[in-house]
Amino acid sequence: MKCEMCDRPNKWSNWDIKEYRYWRVGLHPDQRYLGRSLIMLNRHAEDLLEMTQEERGELFQILRMLTDALTKLFSPNKFNYASLGNEMPHLHLHVIPRYASPRQFEEIKSMLEHIKTLVKEKNNNV
Numbered sequence: 001m002k003c004e005m006c007d008r009p010n011k012w013s014n015w016d017i018k019e020y021r022y023w024r025v026g027l028h029p030d031q032r033y034l035g036r037s038l039i040m041l042n043r044h045a046e047d048l049l050e051m052t053q054e055e056r057g058e059l060f061q062i063l064r065m066l067t068d069a070l071t072k073l074f075s076p077n078k079f080n081y082a083s084l085g086n087e088m089p090h091l092h093l094h095v096i097p098r099y100a101s102p103r104q105f106e107e108i109k110s111m112l113e114h115i116k117t118l119v120k121e122k123n124n125n126v
């Protein structure tokens with residue numbers, strides 16, 4: 001199996017926020033939708049229906065923590081969730097905050113630190 005995400009994991013880790021048992025979370029490099037994030041499965045699979053029950057449970061916990069953190073930071077009006085896999089077949093989800101009015105944030109790097117802090121705080125409270 002030739003998979004860019006499995007073969008070159010460091011290429012995808014520059015924007016990592018946190019690694020969980022089954023998934024890891026990172027910011028998407030394209031921040032036109034401020035806070036856009038990726039949730040990537042730690043093992044190779046290509047379809048949502050290949051998830052185990054444990055992976056599914058953890059995914060929904062991560063979705064709750066991530067969307068809570070993004071809501072606290074940027075107050076998006078809605079979230080879009082996408083699992084496409086057309087160009088990158090390795091199972092991953094896009095979490096895309098959507099805004100009715102423009103949002104600005106001075107430095108992406110600063111935003112990454114804020115999100116990491118919020119996710120850590122959330123994890124410590126679980």
Ligand SMILES: [Zn+2]
Pocket residue numbers: 003004005006007043044045090091
């Ligand atoms: Zn893979």
